[in-house]
Amino acid sequence: MGRANQTGVTEFLLLGLSEQLGREQVSFGLFLCMYLLTVIGNLLIILAISCDSCLHTPMYFFLANLSCVDICLSSVTMPKTLVNHMVGSKSISYVECMTQAYFFITFGNMDGFLLSVMAYDRYTAICCPLRYTVIMRPQLCVLLVAVSWVITNLHALLHTVLMVQLTFCSSNVVHHFFCDPYAVLKLSCSDTFVNDVMVLTVGGLVFLIPFSCIIISYAYILSNVLKLPTARGLRKALSTCGSHVIVVSLFYGTVLGVYMHPSSSYSGRDMVATVVFTVLTPLINPFIYSLRNRDVKGALRKLIIIRRIVLSRS
Template structure:
């Protein structure tokens, strides 16, 4: 078989999560519901923060950015699956697939970097409270977010360019509901050694750097909290970190379970962990932050009351 015949692949077939029509109908309703809740929940977080001047602080600035990234992250994979189900199709074009891979790499890495920035913010707030306003200036906050976007886009561009260099034979069946990079790598006729190497080196660096920052930040926070004289002081300090730690555990637990190993070991069973990573995490983030944060509860209450008043005028 010559190279020309190997590279004529123009589309992939996304088999989804189930091969049974009845189950696919149930999954369609479930994913549609979760997607709508994800969009509404994260939009409410953003509107509540932008509409309450008391929340114009670095922590909530980063939280608003995290919510916007979660909306984009869930929009990378779910809408295409929903549209395909409505149209009765399983195909996705080669260009759409590569585009999906690019943004699928971009947004979760942006999530990770934002979570590390938020951990640093909590470290400064708890360990250096007197210097907090001097350190966490608006210019620094904006710079941290912009730098994160630059790094994640360059990282996604690297892996996508390596992906488009691969050749694909006639097997275009993807055992997933979106173009997962590992699932696509398994279909390639080419040697994927360089791709795997970049995942473990560059990808590992992008993964480990924010994860290490989070661990170090909370190690310093724990050391500081344990020195507080009262139990009330300990509870108050940890209350600002509980939501963040819950999100971090869910996010990094799913990544470790699927992506920190060779693509050759990827199996259909890993789709469950991927669903948690791509669908559940963006869904539960706004609930975790709103239910465990009194300031967010107050801001959301004000937002709802303000909307109700405006609707009656």
Template sequence: MDRNNRTGATGFLLLGLSGQPEQEEVLFGLFFWMYLVILSGNTLIVLAISCDRRLHTPMYFFLANLSCVDIFFATVTIPKMLANRMSGSKSISYVGCMTQVYFFVAFGNMDGFLLSVMAYDRYVAVCRPLHYAMRMRPSLCVLLVAVSWAITHLHALLHTLLIARLAFCSNNAVHHFFCDPEALLKLACSDTSLNDLVAFTVSGLVFMAPFSCIVVSYACIFSTVLRSPSVRGIRKALSTCGSHLTVVALFYGAVLGVYMRPSSSYSVQDTVATVVLTVLTPLVNPFIYSLRNQDVKGAIRRLSFRGLVPSRF
């Protein structure tokens, strides 16, 4: 069976979020502006951290990586949606669809791994402050990020190859604004049991490993904070963790809302949680970290004095 027969055409049709022309126009404008904010906000975070030596620490190194991943994560899905709307087309090629699947899985998982690495960094800072410089060496920070990239890309490759082996026959209409893996599994006319098995084993492990690291890290942090006799120390510890906890809750809440259940129960309504994951999380991350972090706000002000960003920042 050749590739064209497997997909019923030369690719897939992305039906979007609503299916109503009037609503799609509104969504186009909304997604366009959100994408601009994602690009500008996360780029600003990366510039502030890169240009300010006071932010050349492990915590901000991980934050800069998270901002880069958020830019890539949003770029996987939103530009194609905007381009299709502008051209009046709903199509995406087979190769383009598989490419979206690969990078969606890779960058989505990378977000989780970076959040877990940041949780470990906060654990060392709060619970082992005297050993922080020794434990969070620059070489270890780079190694943690490199290993995370390797794991997430191998997992993305496995996921993409398993979906590429499926037959899609004549039904090629994806009820989404991008090639979401779960939505594609609903279209398959061949057996998806292997995909479901991998989703609940390998994908479950890739999900649970960073999530467990976050839970254990914060359990230790709160245990240490509650034993602290200093109210000022408690406030300082919680202030360094508040932004990260907010992002963790948003990210994992969206993931749990869609992807940690069988594909057979996937419905069109679950696109709301996917939009939160792919668009809202990269959108709000810069604001959460900049508005609650005096160091980042100070670095942005210093950038404005250099003329790299508008002075209103």
């Protein structure tokens, strides 16, 4: 009863994408297929990197972490949507909603930090090739990932604590398929000024620092690549960064469009953009990296061959 008196609501209603897509069955089937492909694709990347000793390098260590985070990001939002459809419900409890918002912020920001760490790795490999193994030693790789986890969890905790302090009155209908922080903030009958300030300041820093690292890394990479004497060397250098640039552009393009403005201006169009980096980006990441990377494709072929041998012997 204490929680009910504080917030005015004990649960939220997730409208999902049915209003935009028109048919719930279509959206359910689409979401189910995308979620399964996301989990399977990223698991294959993790297995391929784990099982192939040739891929036990910093670049693939970060890629495996990115695949793990992508699975977690999709699993924060998609299963609840699918379960609600199967049981014919749209509700999510207050505690579940706040928990979902916390992990969404954590994994969403972690994607950005890992992309920046991967950009730094590519900068070191291309601009400092002779010192690459000295700089990108295992201890540094683990430290970079660990620090990223600490920062993203603290950032998520800050926003979640501030959101818990808000009062939610009569309206409990979230115009989204999950508890997106912006969509939830829009329902509050409290003053969300502090929340918006924290989003634009702390959230802006958490967004801009990794993004700036990526821009600076690629500025140095481009300046060094342009000095290469042969076209073959130029193509080889650019091919190692092509997949990463595609993922960065897709991820940061949608995040910048959705979250770098006050929550009061959040609209249905922002919801569609959110789907891009919460659903589509984790889905296509493994395909982008595997289709454009010979090492990953070779490791995946080895996995398939080993599986066939095991099945033939059983």
